Amino acid sequence: MxxxxxxxxxxxxxxxxxxxxxxxxxxxxxxxxxxxxxxxxxxxxxxxxxxxxxxxxxxxxxxxxxxxxxxxxxxxxxxxxxxxxxxxxxxxxxxxxxxxxxxxxxxxxxxxxxxxxxxxxxxxxxxxxxxxxxxxxxxxxxxxxxxxxxxxxxLSDTEPTPRKLIMTPRVGLTLKRMSKNCEMPRYIMRPYRFLTEPAIKKGKVYNILALYNQGNSIDDIKKITNSPLHIIKKYVDAFHHGQSLKNFDSYQGKFLTNTELCSLYGTVHPRTHGEHLPN
Structure with a gap:
């Protein structure tokens, strides 16, 4: 069975x-x-x-x-x-x-x-x-x-204390080839990454973004991820800046810094799952 x-x-x-x-x-x-x-x-x-x-x-x-x-x-x-x-x-x-x-x-x-x-x-x-x-x-x-x-x-049963899942975008994706595939903006920030250890180093920027977008305070995010407060604030500011952008031109064709990733998350979210992505 x-x-x-x-x-x-x-x-x-x-x-x-x-x-x-x-x-x-x-x-x-x-x-x-x-x-x-x-x-x-x-x-x-x-x-x-x-x-x-x-x-x-x-x-x-x-x-x-x-x-x-x-x-x-x-x-x-x-x-x-x-x-x-x-x-x-x-x-x-x-x-x-x-x-x-x-x-x-x-x-x-x-x-x-x-x-x-x-x-x-x-x-x-x-x-x-x-x-x-x-x-x-x-x-x-x-x-x-x-x-x-x-x-x-x-395992026949879950472990005694199941660990809480965090859902974030996937790590390391870019819009370098967006000119050849117009679907990339629609999928790049989908929450298809799952983890149980929010302090994991690689991809921590995504953990911070997801926790903030889920309503956690900056102080709570600091405790959960062990990240410096000034870094969290920098990422949050970039996220809000990204929300003001109307298209993806500034992200296309290059590798993205962590700050640019935060901005991209703001540009995409919350429209990733809808039909109203920027042109």
Whole structure:
């Protein structure tokens, strides 16, 4: 019999089901690397369909499967350097879906933060020299297959104190290619990132923005994220500045600083989910 998580990944692939699936992955699941157990602390969802053409989804053929490990590829070759990443695939039929693992924590409290660093850690723990060798050892097995070097275990009950989820935009996305894909502004700030540790360093700017937009005070955000007060105020000011902008011209074609990200969040929000985006 399938567990709730197995059903969620295999069947509930619509974006409105992302929070439910994230809750199960972050609070009711163990990530097993050989015999070592980890918790998932931070994940991101990528999903592409005719009705939801998210341009930031890789759309690799493996993302049209469910319950498989997908190491990020480009043109059939495994990505290297800071572009490495590992997804849980969830894209049956004519859709593409991947849940990116961004941060994990070992039982001894060690935190591995960053999708490429997570892959590096998996290689070190399994003692495979490269991604190709590890992927070959996995041999297309399900994420639930306990004979695989990597697998997930669904706990029978949630942990005694389920950790609160924070929903934010995904990390590292830009509008560099907006001229080639007009859908980018509509999806760049969707709240498809989920984490349980708001003090995680990478992507903290998104945590601050999401907490502020959810009604938290600046002082509360400081306590939750351990961020300096002057940085939070700077980000909030940039957010409000972005709300006054009428288009995305100033963000197009470049990497964005944290301040520019805050401004972009203001320009997009709250119109991301509606039909009234700036031209």
């Amino acid at each position: 399938k567990t709730r998580l197995q059903k969620s990944i295999g069947e509930n692939i619509e974006p409105n089901c992302f929070p439910q699936t994230a809750q199960l992955l972050l609070n009711s699941t163990r990530f097993i690397v050989l015999q070592q157990s980890y918790r998932l602390l931070e994940i991101e969802f990528y999903y592409y369909s005719d009705q939801h053409p998210d341009p930031f989804t890789h759309c690799d053929p493996l993302q049209k499967t469910s319950d498989r490990w997908y190491f990020h590829r480009d043109g059939g070759s495994y990505r290297g350097g800071s572009f490495k990443g590992l997804d849980i695939s969830f894209g049956p039929e004519n859709t593409f879906g991947g849940i990116l693992i961004r941060t994990i924590a070992a039982d001894d409290g060690t935190i591995i933060n960053g999708c490429s660093l997570c892959v590096d850690h998996l290689l070190a723990q399994t003692q495979f020299q490269n991604i190709a060798a590890l992927d070959e050892a996995i041999n297309e097995r399900s994420i639930w297959d306990k004979s695989s070097p990597l697998h997930l275990e669904h």
